[in-house]
Amino acid sequence: MKNKKKILITGANGFAGRHLKEYLSGKYILFTPSHKELDLLNEKEVENFFKKHKIDVVIHTALVGGSRKEERIESALSQNLRMFFNIIRNKKRFKKMIHCGSGAEYDKRFSIVQVREEDFDKRVPADEYGYGKYLCSKYIENSENIVCLRIFALFGKYEDYRYRFISNAICRNIYGMPITMRQNVYFDYLYINDFVRIVEYFIENKAKHKFYNAGTGKRVDLKTIAEKINEIADKKSEILIKNSGLNNEYTCDNSRLAGEMKGFKFTEFDNYMTQLYTWYKENKKIIKKELI
Secondary structure, three states: OOOOOEEEEEOOOOHHHHHHHHHHEOOEEEEOOOOOOOOOOOHHHHHHHHHHOOEEEEEEOOOOOOOOOOOOOOOHHHHHHHHHHHHHOOHHHEEEEEEEEEHHHHOOOOOEEEEOHHHOOOOOOOOHHHHHHHHHHHHHOOOOOEEEEEEOEEEOOOOOOOOOHHHHHHHHHHOOOOEEEEEEOEEOEEEHHHHHHHHHHHHHOOOOOOEEEEOOOOOEEHHHHHHHHHHHOOOOOOEEEEEEEEOOOEEEOOHHHHHHOOOOOOOOHHHHHHHHHHHHHHOHHHOOHHHO
């Protein structure tokens, strides 16, 4: 055990954190404190934690807001920044930090199409979530040993099926309901099983850059996803699109990530859709029909 890296995962009970905890368990010595065990908003608690535990890598996934159900949380910007800087002020007590950034840093008021890392700071995000992530990146620009993975659309089992499109659409199909969307849109969807492998790479390797777009570099629209679900499923769902046309695209160029992680294979679209559909079908009991 003494040769294993010691890793702190913040937000370990959240979607990304839960998957990281499962995937990295046994490979490393993990610290996955709940909010009650470690309040990241309490600077003294955070300082005492790092004094007590010699941490090699911090994986910062903890987050307030960032989803439709939470986008209006009061003081989300302040809370997210406080968590980030309470960790950062202890940077001499750990060796590396992997920070979960967001494509929202590029400003979601406009279409974000195959965006590159060099496009950062051409605009300042207007929303609190994107602005908070933007401010963290501005700090990281002048820091050492922090890697920022800018996530665009992360999905997989355990996500909130009430709000997240792919899981919601699968659940609606399983219950014989129509698949609905306000408007069709292109995303760069990253399967959580691939994301955890990307994080593991940066745990084990020294990053050549500070920022990476965490995406596949491929775009897929919601209508195509709905049609794929119908193709996989036993019965087809009606696909209902409220508004015509396309909403703002949200995709990235992942050349920097792909160039560094040579040989990395992303899960193919057909495979991850089949895997996730099968998981929900086998775990139908967790789906509350009245919530979808």
